[in-house]
Every structure is written in structure tokens, then in C-alpha cells.
Amino acid sequence: xxxxxxGDPVKQHDFxxxxxxxxxxLGSTVATWTRNPRVSVTVINTLLSYMACDALYIALRPQSVxxxxxxxxxxxVSVCGLSHGVRYPSAKVLVASYGLIEIHTSxxxxxxxxxxxxxxxxxxxxxxxxxxxLVIIPALVILSFKNLYELDVLFKLEGVPSLTAVLxxxxxxxxxxxxxxxxxxxxxxxx
Numbered sequence: 028x029x030x031x032x033x034g035d036p037v038k039q040h041d042f043x044x045x046x047x048x049x050x051x052x053l054g055s056t057v058a059t060w061t062r063n064p065r066v067s068v069t070v071i072n073t074l075l076s077y078m079a080c081d082a083l084y085i086a087l088r089p090q091s092v093x094x095x096x097x098x099x100x101x102x103x104v105s106v107c108g109l110s111h112g113v114r115y116p117s118a119k120v121l122v123a124s125y126g127l128i129e130i131h132t133s134x135x136x137x138x139x140x141x142x143x144x145x146x147x148x149x150x151x152x153x154x155x156x157x158x159x160x161l162v163i164i165p166a167l168v169i170l171s172f173k174n175l176y177e178l179d180v181l182f183k184l185e186g187v188p189s190l191t192a193v194l195x196x197x198x199x200x201x202x203x204x205x206x207x208x209x210x211x212x213x214x215x216x217x218x
Contacts (some may be wrong), residue, residue: 040084040091041140042147042154048133056124064116067123070097071112074126078102078109101199108171108192114185118174120136125196131159168193 032038051073058066082102089095105125134155138144138188171193174182180186 036088036091038140040088041136043084044081044136045133045140047073050135050206051077051126052129052133055129058120058123059127062120064119067112067134069120070123070126071109072118075109077108097199097202100195104192104195104199107188109194110195111169111189115174115178118178121167121170121174125164127163127167128159131155160200160204164196168197 030042032042051070054066054070056071056074057063082099083099085092085095085102092098108121108125112119134152138152139146144177171189175181175186175189175193178186181190
């Protein structure tokens with residue numbers, strides 16, 4: 028009994044993501060807890076590379092995700108946000124902390140790919156959803172606005188990419204939560 032990926036673009040994309048996203052989640056966790064600038068830069072660079080590769084993959088195979096336009100929009104605003112950590116080195120730990128969302132994404136992708144579900148794992152998944160999407164990400168958004176204000180770029184042209192990211196990722200997170208059932212269980216098959 029193995030995992031059959033042949034002919035299923037959703038499973039193929041999920042499999043590729045599971046090779047990368049848990050490592051990003053781990054790096055982000057280490058960067059956040061230790062506030063290590065080198066780990067933060069590694070997480071940011073890894074995320075930038077991942078976003079570029081994944082955007083290309085999705086552009087070529089849009090059927091591999093629930094909404095190619097929404098995911099590509101997510102990647103665009105993510106790159107805008109990641110650029111903040113490159114342009115403002117004092118913000119690199121904050122920016123790397125956004126990679127914590129990959130804890131949830133990895134778990135969700137694993138569930139979708141394997142179909143493995145139990146009462147205990149579903150409770151853990153729901154707890155992870157609440158912690159990451161309703162606690163950590165909103166806290167990071169607040170810290171991001173504070174950072175933009177302290178850098179005196181909140182209402183300036185040089186703050187536009189970062190502000191675009193904060194607002195765009197907040198929109199994406201809200202969309203995700205509103206459509207969570209369909210997105211958590213996405214199979215690529217029309218029902």
C-alpha cells in the first residue's frame with residue numbers, strides 16, 4: 028500500500044510541499060524562539076525561493092490548488108512581506124516568524140495527501156488551526172503594524188510593499204478561515 032501520485036496534480040503538489048514546508052516551519056520556530064538573525068535570514072531566503080518556485084509550478088499547473096489566482100496572490104503579497112525582512116534587517120525575526128503558518132499548512136497538507144484522520148488527530152488539527160490562524164497570525168499582524176510605525180514607513184511609499192503584505196495576508200487568512208471546510212479537505216475533484 029503506497030501513495031499513488033500518478034495523474035493527480037493536487038497530490039503531486041501536496042507531496043512536493045511536504046518536502047519543504049515542514050522544514051520552513053521548523054526554521055521559523057527556531058528563528059522565533061531564539062531570535063537568531065542567521066536562522067531568520069535563512070528562513071526568509073528559503074521562503075522567497077519556495078514562493079518563486081511554487082508560483083511557477085502553480086502558473087503551469089493551476090489545477091493543483093483550489094484557487095490558482097488566490098494562491099498566486101498569496102505568493103505575491105508574501106514576497107512583498109518577505110522583502111521587508113531584507114530591506115529592514117531589524118525586522119528579520121518578525122518576518123521569519125510568519126513562517127509559523129507553515130505548521131498549519133504542513134498539517135493540513137499531510138491530512139489532504141494521506142487521508143489519515145482520527146478523532147484525536149482532528150482535535151489536534153482544530154487546535155493548531157485556532158492557535159496559528161486565530162492567535163499567532165493576528166498577533167504578527169499587530170506587531171507588523173507596530174514595526175512599520177516605528178520604522179516610520181507606515182504612511183510612506185517605501186512602506187507600501189510591507190503594508191500590502193500585511194493587509195493582503197490578513198485578507199488571505201480571513202478568506203481561508205471563511206472557506207476552511209472546502210480548503211482543508213480540497214481534493215481537486217468537482218463535486
